[in-house]
């Protein structure tokens with residue numbers, strides 16, 4: 001820890017932390033434009049200038065990337081500092097359009113707020129502003145380079161948080177703008193249209209197209225909710241204007257950390273106010289062939305009478321009920337009650353049968369519960385190796401995909417086990433392109449190598465597991481060469497994968513429908529558990545067996 005003074009306050013801060021962070025920890029706010037929490041500072045906007053006195057010498061530095069040191073005296077709001085910030089804003093406005101009335105971010109612009117706070121109405125620099133073309137090639141958002149201050153928040157978000165790198169700074173001088181490699185349309189890049197860059201933009205340069213329908217100050221309330229699309233459980237706010245949802249804003253939820261994917265940001269609420277939404281029962285008029293509005297009583301009587309008719313004529317087993325795994329427990333409970341008590345049959349099922357019932361059965365049998373053993377943050381934050389089996393999170397669970405890409409950027413090794421050339425396979429250290437349906441043989445091969453190399457965790461096995469001798473006997477025959485033949489993979493790659501997984505300290509197995517949706521799905525899931533139990537990667541941070549579900 002080091003001791004310093006900020007605006008006359010004695011502050012204690014950990015070595016290596018920034019002055020910005022240290023100031024915030026004692027409630028002193030320093031203005032920023034380019035800074036993104038948790039990322040290495042870009043230091044491009046210069047808005048966070050402060051005066052730092054060190055051993056009798058004073059200089060101006062940017063608080064986001066200047067580090068604390070013993071005995072520093074920091075002044076964050078002197079006239080000199082405010083003048084420096086005024087000059088920064090003046091320079092930014094020298095090439096920034098100021099027709100705020102027509103900007104979709106009017107009232108929600110950090111640059112506008114700071115100019116107001118520092119009394120900057122227009123630039124003092126003379127000369128013509130360059131007019132660059134607007135890019136509206138993305139269906140969800142627009143980039144107007146004339147409103148861009150080149151703070152790189154969007155670029156850093158795309159590269160370091162989303163892990164995509166679809167955009168970067170192009171050209172030089174007044175022609176500088178955020179663009180794509182070789183100037184192709186955004187839709188022709190690896191851009192996922194997640195809109196995280198848009199949320200990061202402090203001005204109106206990047207705006208969601210739907211921003212045309214409202215201004216920030218018209219929002220009556222923000223409702224925190226969970227995204228309905230996949231099992232990542234991203235948290236976001238629905239923004240409500242005049243009792244209508246008009247936009248989505250990412251929240252800092254435990255599994256999404258302020259990120260959203262295209263589904264969450266751009267496909268989560270339009271159906272609520274859709275004109276095509278069915279709001280009352282419809283019964284088909286058999287003469288006209290058209291559906292006509294009916295009362296609930298009419299509709300329920302009709303449906304009940306038809307069910308009764310079938311039951312009387314053909315018996316109870318002529319009926320069945322099929323529930324949806326997205327329905328709440330209470331609805332599913334009532335559904336089976338209806339089928340069992342009123343229909344009089346056990347013909348009741350739900351769609352999870354073809355998704356993760358194998359996880360429920362396989363994990364309940366091996367570990368006691370059919371769910372992820374570790375939280376998403378835990379398996380993506382700091383793992384050494386990720387074993388990704390039969391899963392394409394970039395499409396099915398994109399915010400998990402983003403966090404896996406972040407982990408790989410931080411140096412985590414990635415083993416992809418998938419017949420498909422999924423995009424994450426490009427980042428993988430090893431890609432085992434199994435023949436579909438051979439997951440159990442693959443896992444047996446991994447366990448064979450682990451035991452052969454003496455990498456099993458005997459303490460964990462003895463204290464926490466049963467049946468080790470049996471599994472050892474079973475996998476004895478699954479040599480890498482034999483498994484290579486069954487799975488159509490390379491024996492050496494299998495060996496390398498087994499050793500890489502076993503030797504890592506933190507190594508989660510993440511799997512999805514590529515393991516479960518087989519006639520041997522339950523055995524496939526049990527094999528995932530067996531692999532992790534063999535090396536004691538259970539009940540620990542950054543490890544476990546993790547089905548990412550529907």
Ligand code: FES
Nearest residue numbers: 034043045046064
């Ligand atoms: Fe420090 Fe931009 S916030 S330089």
